[in-house]
Amino acid sequence: MDFLELAKQRCTTRGFTGGIIGKSHLDRILSAGRVAPSACNMQPQRIIVVQQSDNILKIQKAYRTFGSQCVLIVCQDKRNALVRPFDGKCSGDLDIGIICDHMMLAARELNIGSVMVGLFDPEIIRKDFNIPEYIEPTALLLLGYPDKGFLSADRHITERKTLSDTVMYESYNEQSQVAFKDFQ
Template sequence: MNFLTLAKQRCTTRGFNEQKISDADLGQILCAGRVAPTACNKQPQRIVVVRREENIAKIRKAYQTFGSSCVLIVCRDRRNELIRPYDKKCSGDLDIGIICDHMMLEARELNIGSVMVGLFDPAIIREGFNIPEYIEPTALLFLGYPNNGFLSPERHETARKPLNETVFYETYI
């Protein structure tokens, strides 16, 4: 499949059935995250794979799980971050976003649904999974097989702004 076709087919899944993801497919998804580019190749990602029901229940205390039986707690190691010298902006969140995107695209290629969220209580995640202070829980990536299939790849024709509203050439305006 070509990349744009795959990108159009990837969609947010907020309802998973009980079918388990195989170890081989999970390995492929994790490998896609491993090869994702990061600023200066710092590779800040630290991923906690959660599959046991008692641990999924811990995640539910921080955010809903949509019925997912496989959650990736995607963290970043703050000990060796790339900080832009001009305004002190850290590249870590961008890196984690790229890593999650790679994993979501690989999941979709395997017909596995996904949703990435950042709106969760990191203190609950940190405590529940023994995450040290220098490791920051950044995103939760929920994986599984969709209850109701995938959204149409054609939805972008009406659900997305046209390029001329979001892309500027040579200068902003």
């Protein structure tokens, strides 16, 4: 499949059938995360695969699971974090985002839906899954088969900002964006 077409077909899924993801498909999704780039190849990801119903219930204390029977707790190891010396920005959040994106695209290629969640209570996750302090729960990746199918890839035509709304060349200049829109 063409990459841009795959990217357009990936969509957030907030309703799953409850079907079980087979091991070969799960391994393929996890492998896509494994080969994702990370800053200086630090590979900070530590992923807890949650599929047992009692553990799904633990996750539901921190965030909704929308019927998913497979949740990946995507954490970052903070012990050897790459920190930008100029302002103290840690690369770990970016790395985890890239890793999750790779896994979401791999899932979509397999007709598996996904939603990446950052708005969850990390302390509940940390406590209920025995996660040490130096490991930071960063994202939940809910996986499963969509109960209402996938959204149309054509939705980007109306639901996404145009390139001229989000891209500038050579420097930040909102005026050039306004001027560019006037000529469209």
